[in-house]
Amino acid sequence: MTDERTRAAGNHRPVGRRLRDMTIARAAAATLISLSLLTAACGDDDTDVRADDVPADTSGDSTTTAPGGSDATVPDTPPDITGAVTSVVPFEPITEDCTPAEDLDPDGSVSSEDPPICTPADNDVLGTVLVEERPDVQEGNKISFTVTTSTALTGTDGAPLEEFSDLAEGQTVEAWSTGICAESYPSQCEAVAMHRQA
DSSP states (O other), X not given: OOOGGGXXXXXXXXXHHHHHHHHHHHHHHHHHHHHHHHHHHHOSOOOOBOTTSSBOOOOSOXXXXXXXXXXXXXXXXXXXXXXXXXXEEEOOOOOSSOBOGGGSOTTSOOOTTSOOBOOOTTXXXXXXXXXXXXXXXXXXXXXXXXXXTTSEEEOTTSOBOSOXXXXXXXXXXXXXXXXXXXXXXXXXXXXXXXXEOO
């Protein structure tokens, strides 16, 4: 004998199973629609975007140049962040007990036992600087900047800083990114310019 709950409009599956199948189908359709909308919204225009979603523009007039004689300039656009420096870490190149990148087999196996890859001779990284708008809380805008030899570093008077070590914890800075940032927390960006305010 067939229970009326198991039969509806010629369908012999239980009502509960049909409802579950319909729910799964609706969830799958909603997921596909969401992905379609997300893909359409993101596009593929390859336009750089600043950390605060404003198109990067570093072509404006500048006031200073980066240490080491590079031609990097401080943009005339609003900074990506203004905040306290909470960490300054100089870059330590790996030059001993390492494998040069050109000696690696791209099709070779990788192991945690492998030695590290040597820092290339043309490496331009000076270090990283963590800037936080609200350093005392675990929320708000926080960006870890990679500072390179082409980053414009300026002091309170607008003059170029002599060394990366002129940046220190507790200082207040304005910072601009290249617009290419890792979506992590804190965000990780390469610095175009950093201006020390105090």
